[in-house]
Amino acid sequence: MSDTVLAPAAAEPKKKTLRWGDGLSLRWRKHAGILGALALFLVLYLFYQMSHPRGFTGQILIQNANEVFALALVSMAQTVPVLMAGLDLSVGAVMTLVGCIASHLVDGSPTDIALGIVACIAAGATCGFVNGCVVVYGRIQPIIATLATSAIYMGLALILRPTPGGKVQEDLSWAVASDVHEFAATFGLFDDGEATWLQPFAWIPVPLVLLALIILVIWVPFTRSVMGRTVYAIGSSETAAYMSGLPINRAKLAAFTLAGLFAGLGGLFLALQTSSGNADIPQAGAYTLNSIAAVVIGGTSLLGGTGSAIGSMIGAMVLRTISFNFRIFDVAPLLQPLFEGLVLLAAVSIGGLKLLRLKNRLEIFR
Template identity: 65%
Template sequence: MVEVRSAAATNVRQNLAFYGAVALLVALYLVYNMLHPRGFSAAVLIQNSNESVAIVFLAMAQTVPVLLGGLDLSVGAIMTLANCIASEVVHGSPLQIVLGMILTLASGTAFGLVNGLIVVYGRLQPIIATLATGAVAVGLALFIRPVPGGNVDDDISWALTNDLYEFVATYGFFNADAAWFQPVAWIPVPLLIVVVIAFGVWLPFKRTVTGRTIYAVGSAEGAAYMSGLPINRAKIAAFTLAGFFAACAGLYLAIQTSSGNADITQAGAYTLNSIAAVVVGGTSLLGGIGGAIGSLVGALILRVISFYFRIVSIDPLLQPLVEGLVLLVAVSLGAFRTLRVKNQLNLFR
């Protein structure tokens, strides 16, 4: 019993930033719903979920390179490229739609793989390599979609941006009015998509040798090398997975808006917000500490902060200032423990 309590206490100490982020998210969202005229309703939850998916996936994408101790400045650009590709191929017959979605995800994943190969075999710092490849991705996006537009299947756009009831009713899998289905019919599909990807892709990957090596490299690359861990494979896998998550963001953005847009400003803003979300979620920019689930929570915190501007009377010109100050405080609190230790290994004790 004593050992169990000790292990639980150790877990809490090691993940204090994550638990703090979860508590902050719950508090912020509860207060938001209490202030919202239609708070605690399915309609509000669906709208909030739709607006959060892209930044959540992008925060997860940024997490993996950060765990290595680097930054990926191309995630927003890869998202934009995937968004433009999806606007060209996600329509037609059901088979064509599925193939279009696979092509979109594969293109982002392949771009992430290229990032990893450049970092490993080109021996470039991730921040420099991805800054360059990000410009290439935006250029390709502009080539595919010179002006905003495109065509995304209406049924899939409607089904994946609403609740489970509408999803089932759209495709007729079974009777959406069945009594047994009603307790879960209100659940937003966007929320389910995020949960399935996060727990179906990230958690299994994290438990693999490659996933553990990513943490080891971020904590002490020299020690990881001396231990015989597959460092190069871990680095390539990290950027490849980042490309996959960024492509998920771009694909969903196309489904949500039914179009593609090679917006350079949007790509840059999403990249910066993904870095902030990673830190707010408890992942250290020094590497080796944190995870994609924490970044998911951090991204939701950022999004909930933006939701407040709809219900609180703040001058639009002051909104960026307020949001920036809140982010600065949150990031500072998240980094405080890292800043006050002299030996990074102390973070694991």
């Protein structure tokens, strides 16, 4: 029997298995912006509550939630165009216009109130749709297009409310600016003897409940839809999204319409909170600028493609908590923009460091 030399079998490439720690690291990097903003908010808010002379009370929580809500909605509105690497400079104007409309329509019988609320929401969405049409069909950069439309919306608001005034339904105004118990009691949704199931949630401010509902009912379904995924794809690379056959124009229209809807909801709440309408130009500008700051603090990249409206909502909470602390310590109001600017600069710098590291890695392949 002859000796036979067998050739060694070719070594199979080792398959790299994804360990549990690797998956955790990926998830951490994906949500690092939101988690960082949440940590900053918790630190600032805990410091605020510890320093407050009255301590932690339900009334203070309700007041804080009321002050946060409008900015949170405007920041969520700003998030959608930023995800496409654009900016919407009209969100504050849309909020103001819808607030003025609400001061005319959200009053009277229950039917009148319901129709008025629908009209306000539709007005906000329509303003956003107009923005989208100007960007898509006019082929104008979003920052320029929305700068022009913001002036138009403010002009309409001034026509509706040359001076502050009007009113909204008082019970509704009180209910949405209170806690869950007061909301239910105002509209007779339960008798005292039948409300035991509500007691664990009775202390929660209604604005926080509304924010959670908006996230669950509007934002989450949008991000899981084709339009939502296309918005993220446009921000990452519009050319690649186009070559993939994604509906670019329809996604842009949907994105700006959603931004107008969010801003309109913020304006509707602001009218309910103040029980009036006010075409305040400085206030509209302040909300627009603060919305950009909240978006950046919340971890959304101004270059598009990454981020979330949830992070922007938390970023709005950070900004408002800074103002809460300034109010407690009676610091000069002129120092507040300085401190907010430093926080914004730090957030932008952290995002810039991430991009610099990515660029340095790509240099290896040149």
